[in-house]
Amino acid sequence: MLITKLKASLLHLLISAIVVSCFAGFALLIWYPSPFLQISGILSILLILVSVDLILGPLLTFIIYRPKKPKLAMDLAFIGIVQIAALGYGMYTIHQGHPAYIAYTVDRFTLINIADVNPLDAKHTDLQASGWWKPITVYSQPPTDPSEKERLIFEVLEGKPDIDARPEYYEPFDKFANKVMQKGLTAQQLSSTPESNQKLEVFIAKHGKTTNDYAYLPLVGKEKDVLWVWDKATEQPVGTLDIDPWRLSNVATNG
Template sequence: MQPESEIAAMHLRSFNRFQAAALHLCFSLLLALLVFCLFRFLWYPDGLFGVAAAGKLLLLVTGVDVVIGPLLTLVVFNPKKKNLPFDLAVIAVLQVSALAYGVQVMLDSRPIFLVGVTDRFELVMANELADADLAKATQPEFGQRSWTGPVLVGAKRPASSAARSQLLFDTLEGKSDLDRRPEYYVPYSEISADLLKRGTHLSHWGSVDHPEVKRALAYVRQRQLDPGQVLVLPLKTRLRFAALLIDPAAG
């Protein structure tokens, strides 16, 4: 009776190089789809995928992986080669290692907090807060990096004038501002009322002829919301500014 490894090798050699590359491409696409779903629906939920420009990095990571692996298989595959299983194993290890590295880079830059502060929201990424920063959080849920999308929090300025002055001087020196200081994080409900007062109604922007405004109005009307009630507040990320739509009735 032949060992399973020999049977697998014989089955592998029944393919030609184009069939092997096509099969490799199918597996690579499935793996890329799995990674996309994790990022799109778990780590970058709702509109954050586009706001954080995660799509470009994800396309680079998965695109290179999907192309290079099958291409290498197409080049090296020869059913007559004695070391064919070893060659394919090396390709698989290299491909998985490259994908794992890319995914790790994206995980390190995933959003972990959506911070409401003064008159805007700030999207804070995992690699923007050190462990020492998180250790200063006054509540346990604010002292860890979320794996299921950003946690909605508020940030309050310190009560004492000395602490406020120190925060100001730290910011002027280029250190982290209020939105990246977990020691000042509070439940969003504590600052939501004051924050919403700074928003403008979406209907105010109705006369502006801009694709993003039209998309926002269509989005709101599709959900049967009144543009005159929906508020707009700035959303700042590391790379760009965006607008956050808030239904005051839902908080």
């Protein structure tokens, strides 16, 4: 009997693992490419989803499974329905929490969740995020018209989204990349504390070049903020530094 229970439970585990792995792989590669998973605040939900589907379902199968049990098929179907419902809810939550845009505004990049914007508001069709694919890096261009500026300020004061979550102000990032590469924290600021200096040295040893060859730009997430490091020559991101950019800025200023 025990062997039979184990076989049924392991089969359930195998099926669950295949389904969860396919979804988790898609979510990590498409919705949350590095470094967005680490700072999005969604990792705990993903872990709960994996735990429920890989542990609870097979465990219940192990408990109830008996080959000659009456209505066994109905009991297994009920477990499957509960498991599918939990998976569906988890998938929906993870989808709603994933960044549709990485918007650069003033001095920082910010993760903008698909649930917080209407991509169809973007005036450039190629910036109308599908919501099912990778996040798009954009540049938030403030309005130049004084009346529109005033209107935007009043709307924000009334509780409406700020410019970083307003697709109507989005512009292709590559048009402004060179300008953005001149901003961010300096290598001198990064060397202002022993901890940040050590992390910078490790990064340079791994990626090469010199500290001045990179732009160190704040990346604002839901869980925490880090520094997103871009290669100035290629205007492409190369990694992150697990450093609070605002604390480091204050230390450098006070120093």
